[in-house]
Amino acid sequence: MNIILIGFMGSGKSSLAELLSRKMHHKHIETDELVLAISKRKSIKDIFSLDGELQFRELEIKVAKKMSNINNCIISTGGGMVMNKICIDYLKKQGKVIYLETSFEEIERRLKDDDTRPLFSDKKRARELFMFRENLYSKYADIIVSTDGKSLEEVTNCIIKIL
Numbered sequence: 629m630n631i632i633l634i635g636f637m638g639s640g641k642s643s644l645a646e647l648l649s650r651k652m653h654h655k656h657i658e659t660d661e662l663v664l665a666i667s668k669r670k671s672i673k674d675i676f677s678l679d680g681e682l683q684f685r686e687l688e689i690k691v692a693k694k695m696s697n698i699n700n701c702i703i704s705t706g707g708g709m710v711m712n713k714i715c716i717d718y719l720k721k722q723g724k725v726i727y728l729e730t731s732f733e734e735i736e737r738r739l740k741d742d743d744t745r746p747l748f749s750d751k752k753r754a755r756e757l758f759m760f761r762e763n764l765y766s767k768y769a770d771i772i773v774s775t776d777g778k779s780l781e782e783v784t785n786c787i788i789k790i791l
C-alpha cells in the first residue's frame with residue numbers, strides 16, 4: 629500500500645511526506661516533480677503560463693496512472709489532483725488517501741511570501757477554489773487529519789498513530 633497525501637496548496641503535503649518517509653522508511657514521491665520531469669519545462673509556473681492548466685492536468689493524469697503500479701511509497705500530490713476523478717481512482721488502487729485539512733486563513737499565513745503557485749496569486753480566486761475543493765478532498769479521503777495550529781511533528785505522529 630502507498631500513503632497518499634491530498635489537500636490544498638500550503639496544507640503541508642510535501643513537508644509531511646518527507647518526514648513520514650523518514651520515520652516509516654518508505655520512499656517519498658512528489659507528483660509535481662514527476663509532472664515537471666515529463667513536461668520538458670523548467671517550473672510548474674512555466675507549464676501553466678506556456679502550456680496552460682489543461683496540459684498540466686493531462687500530465688497529472690499520466691503521473692497518477694504510474695502511481696497505481698508502485699508500492700510502499702509516501703506520495704505527496706499537487707493540490708489540484710482531485711480535479712480529475714480518474715487521478716484519485718488511480719491513486720486509490722494502491723493506497724490510502726489522507727486529507728490534510730487546513731483552514732484558508734492558515735494557508736494564507738503559510739503562503740504569504742510564496743510566488744511559485746500560479747493558482748494562489750489571486751487571493752479571491754484562490755479562496756473560491758478552496759471552497760470548491762474542500763468537499764472533494766473530504767469525499768475522496770480515507771482519513772482526514774486537521775493541521776491547523778499543529779507542528780509538522782504533531783501531524784506526522786498523528787498520522788502514524790492512525791495508520
Ligand code: S3P
Pocket residue numbers: 635636637638641642660672705706707708709744745746747
Ligand atoms: C496546484 C497545486 C500545486 C501545483 C500546481 C497546481 C493546484 O501543488 O500542483 O501549482 O491546482 O492546487 P501544491 O499543492 O503542492 O502547492
